[in-house]
Amino acid sequence: MAVLKVKFTKTKRDKLAQILWILNWVSVVSGIVLFSLGLFLKIEIKKRNEVMAKGDINSVPNMLISVGVIACIINFLGGKICYDCSDANKFSRWKLVMLPYIVCTFCFTFCILVGALMCYTMRNELEESLYLGLRDAINFYKDTDIPGRCFLKKTVDLLQIGFRCCGNNGFRDWFEIQWVSPRYLNMASKEVLDRLKSNVDGKFLVDGVPFSCCNPSSPRPCIQYQLTNNSAHYNYDFLTEELNIWMKGCREALLDYYTGIMRSIGIAALLIWLFELSVLIGVRYLQTAMKNVLLLGDLEGESDGWLLENSFVETAKYNFNVIKNLGKANQISTVSGMNDPNINVQNTDCDKTNIATKSIPAAR
Secondary structure (H helix, E strand, O other), rough: OEEEOEEOOOHHHHHHHHHHHHHHHHHHHHHHHHHHHHHHHHHHHOOOOOOOOOOOOOOOHHHHHHHHHHHHHHHHHHHHHHOOOOHHHHHHHHHHHHHHHHHHHHHHHHHHHHHHHHHHHHHHHHHEEEEEEEEHHHHHOOOOOOOOOOOOHHHHHHHHHHOOOOOOHHHHHHHHHHOOHHHHHHOHHHHHHHHHOOOOOOOOOOOOOOHHHEEEOOOOOOOOOOOOOHHHHHOOOOOOOOOOEEEHHHHHHHHOOOOEEEHHEEEEEEHHHHHHHHHHHHHHHHHHHHHHHHHHHHOOOOOEEEOOOHHHHHHHHHHHHHHHOOOOOOOOOOOOOOOOOOOOOOOOOOOOOOOOOOOOOOOO
């Protein structure tokens, strides 16, 4: 029994073909939107790839870009097909193409859904990439004289100023690394030497943060050194007073930023998926209705259209058997009782003659 069968008159078939022609061109625009969203996300990720570890974080923008390009091609072809389907004679040349087209469009529509869902499942990979990338960037903050790392100080400072953050997880991350370059340390100073000797790794560690961690909205001048020393500053209490530096870590700030972008892109991709799915359903009805009208032979009469010719279970079983039997068409059957007709054929002996020779009558 057909699933969701609908009866179409010639007028309804013509209107459906015209509407689908318009919707396919709208779908071309939606493909351009998907391509643009993927390109935008890729550019945003590339802007801060210095503070991101290498991973699969580009899989989502690459997916959206690919699906957007395919959407433009498929929907452009679909518009041409639907335009010709308003004429039964023109439909004949697309008759064998429409079913493969619908199958390919279904697979492509599924890819849009996958891309939309990936926007919501990418958070963990992005968080790990940011954590590792920011950790390395902060460790190399002091290496302003080393090629390949000299730009990281500027990158981290601009990042902390722009996103109002400090450190990887928070401002205390700067207490655990040497972020002051050795060239700016006075090795003749007893204080500097004592700090270097007090650390096992010989690092110059201070309870301070770079200037880019300072909050310019604070009424008090920025306290970026000796943050934990109450006696070093007038009227200051480290434990009770709110510090005038950014409290949020840059990993959290960047993660919130990219999560907001991907959430918006995911919603847009889901809406496009629903739109593409509705167009695909319409094309399927048009294909079956036009196919049935040709079988009936009355181009002006009514015809049935459906989503599936049989039930879901029967269709699934049929497709499963088709996939299961792929590649078996050329195999020789070995079923019991089925013998090769060329086996056990008696050979004829060309030297012996089984035909009786007629005797020649004797002359009288």
